[in-house]
Amino acid sequence: MKKIILLWVVLLVGVNAQAQLSEPERKAATEEIVERIQLPVIPEYTVSIIKFGAKGDSVSNNKRAFDRAMSHLKKRKGGTLIVPKGVYTVNGPIHFVNNVNLHLEEGAKIRFGDNPKDYPLVLSSWEGTMLYNYSPLIYGNELENIAITGKGTIDGEGGGAWAAWKKLEDKDKQLSRKMNHTGVPVEQRIFGKGHYLRPQLIQFVNSKNILLEDITIEDSPFWCVHLLKSKSATLRGLKFDAHNFNNDGFDAEYASDILIEEVKFDNGDDNIAIKAGRDHEGRSNSATPSENIVIRNNLLKGLHGVVIGSEMSAGVQNIYVENNKAWGYLKRGIYFKTNPDRGGYIRNIYINDIELQKVEDCFYITANYHGEGEGFNSRISDVFITNVTCEEATGTAVVIQGFEESKVENVKLTNIKVNKTQNATSITNTKNVILDEVIIGKEATVPTSVSGKQ
Numbered sequence: 001m002k003k004i005i006l007l008w009v010v011l012l013v014g015v016n017a018q019a020q021l022s023e024p025e026r027k028a029a030t031e032e033i034v035e036r037i038q039l040p041v042i043p044e045y046t047v048s049i050i051k052f053g054a055k056g057d058s059v060s061n062n063k064r065a066f067d068r069a070m071s072h073l074k075k076r077k078g079g080t081l082i083v084p085k086g087v088y089t090v091n092g093p094i095h096f097v098n099n100v101n102l103h104l105e106e107g108a109k110i111r112f113g114d115n116p117k118d119y120p121l122v123l124s125s126w127e128g129t130m131l132y133n134y135s136p137l138i139y140g141n142e143l144e145n146i147a148i149t150g151k152g153t154i155d156g157e158g159g160g161a162w163a164a165w166k167k168l169e170d171k172d173k174q175l176s177r178k179m180n181h182t183g184v185p186v187e188q189r190i191f192g193k194g195h196y197l198r199p200q201l202i203q204f205v206n207s208k209n210i211l212l213e214d215i216t217i218e219d220s221p222f223w224c225v226h227l228l229k230s231k232s233a234t235l236r237g238l239k240f241d242a243h244n245f246n247n248d249g250f251d252a253e254y255a256s257d258i259l260i261e262e263v264k265f266d267n268g269d270d271n272i273a274i275k276a277g278r279d280h281e282g283r284s285n286s287a288t289p290s291e292n293i294v295i296r297n298n299l300l301k302g303l304h305g306v307v308i309g310s311e312m313s314a315g316v317q318n319i320y321v322e323n324n325k326a327w328g329y330l331k332r333g334i335y336f337k338t339n340p341d342r343g344g345y346i347r348n349i350y351i352n353d354i355e356l357q358k359v360e361d362c363f364y365i366t367a368n369y370h371g372e373g374e375g376f377n378s379r380i381s382d383v384f385i386t387n388v389t390c391e392e393a394t395g396t397a398v399v400i401q402g403f404e405e406s407k408v409e410n411v412k413l414t415n416i417k418v419n420k421t422q423n424a425t426s427i428t429n430t431k432n433v434i435l436d437e438v439i440i441g442k443e444a445t446v447p448t449s450v451s452g453k454q
Helices: 023-036 063-075 161-168 170-182 279-284
Strands: 046-048 057-061 079-083 086-090 100-104 108-112 121-126 129-134 138-141 144-150 153-155 202-205 208-213 216-218 225-228 231-236 239-241 250-253 256-261 270-275 290-296 304-309 316-326 330-337 345-366 379-401 408-418 421-428 430-440
Touching: 023 256, 023 290, 023 316, 046 063, 063 079, 100 108, 121 138, 121 202, 121 225, 129 170, 170 279, 250 290, 270 290, 270 316, 304 316, 304 345, 316 330, 330 379, 345 408, 379 430, 421 430
Parallel strands: 046 079, 057 086, 079 100, 086 108, 100 144, 108 153, 138 202, 144 208, 153 216, 202 225, 208 231, 216 239, 225 250, 231 256, 250 270, 256 290, 270 304, 290 316, 304 330, 316 345, 330 345, 345 379, 379 408, 379 421, 408 430
Antiparallel strands: 121 129
C-alpha cells in the first residue's frame, strides 16, 4: 500500500487567483442565500383525499381522486391536501397547482403505476436536453407556493417495467442529443409512444417557492427530484431509498437559491448533482446558470456524494457545501465532471467540514468526462476545499484533470486528512493549485538519523 505524505505543499501559485472568502465572509454569503429563499405560502384551507373518493387499500386506482382534489384546490386558490395512513395506488401522474401542500401523514404511501400509457407527454428535460416526454410522476410547470411534506412515502415503482427501459434507451438518448446539437425546436422534440426515456419521480419546471420536507422517496424510475429552471426551494429532512438505474437523489438544473439540509441520502447514483443544461442548448441559456445553492448537514451514501455536472453548459457558480457526513460507502465524495463539448464554467465553490468513510476517490475534478465533441472546453476555477477527513481512498485521494488549453485553476485544499490510500494525488494541466496542511497516509515525524553520521 502506497502511503504518500504531503504537509504544506504548494504545487503552483500564480498572480491571477481570485481571493478566497474568509470564514466570516463565506458564512455571510451562505446566510444571504438562505434568507433570500422564500417558503411557500399555503392558504389555511385543509381537505382530505378521502373526500374525493380515494381508498388507501393498495389496490384501488386513486388517479381520479387526486385529479379531482387538485381541481378543487385550484378553485379554492390552494390549501393542504391530507393523505391519511394507507397505501394509495395512483396509475398516472399527480399534476400540481399553485398554493398547494401535499401532506402525507405517517404511514401514508403514494405508490405509482408503471404503465407508460397512463403518463401523458409534458415539457420536461432528459439529461440536459429540453423535450416532451412521459410526465414525471409528480409534476408542475410555472407554479409557485408548492410543497410536499409529512412522514409518509412516495414510491415510484421504478424497478419493474421502467427499469427494463434502461437497455432500450440509447437510441432515444442519442436522438435527443442530436436534436440539441442541431437546434431542433423544443416543440418538435417529441418522445412518447415507441420511445424509452424514463420519467423523473418529482419534477417542478419554471417554478418557485418550493418545499419538500420530511417525506421518504423510494424506487424512482429515473432521477428522484429534479428542479428545472426553478428557484427559491428548500429540501429538508428527506429520506431517500432509491437504487434503480440513474436514481440521483436531487438534481438542480438552471436552478438558483436552493437549500438542501438534513437529508439522509441512500441512492444508486449521485446523491446531489448540480447541473445547467447540455452542450449547445445549455450554452444558449448562459443567462440562467445554476447558482446560489447551499448544501449542509446532510448524510451521504450512494454512488457519489456531491456532484457538479456533467451537464453544466450554462455554468455553475456560488455553491456552498458545509457540514456533510458520509454514513456509508461512496465511490467519490466530491466529483466535478465536464468535457470538451460542454463549455460553461464551474466557479466559486466552497466545500467545508466533510467527513468521508471508505471511497474510491475523495476529490475528483475532471474536464475529461466522456462526451461527443470538442472545441468547447469548460472553465473550472476558484474551488476551495477545507476541513475534510477520509478514512480510506482505494483509488486516489485527490484527482484534478484539466486540458493544456484550458487548465483547472485556483484550487486550494486546506486541512485535509486521508488516513489510507492507494495513490495520493494525480494533478495534471492545472494552474494555481495549493495544498496546505494536507496529510495523506501517516503523518511524518521528525527526520530519523543514522548512527555515527550526520
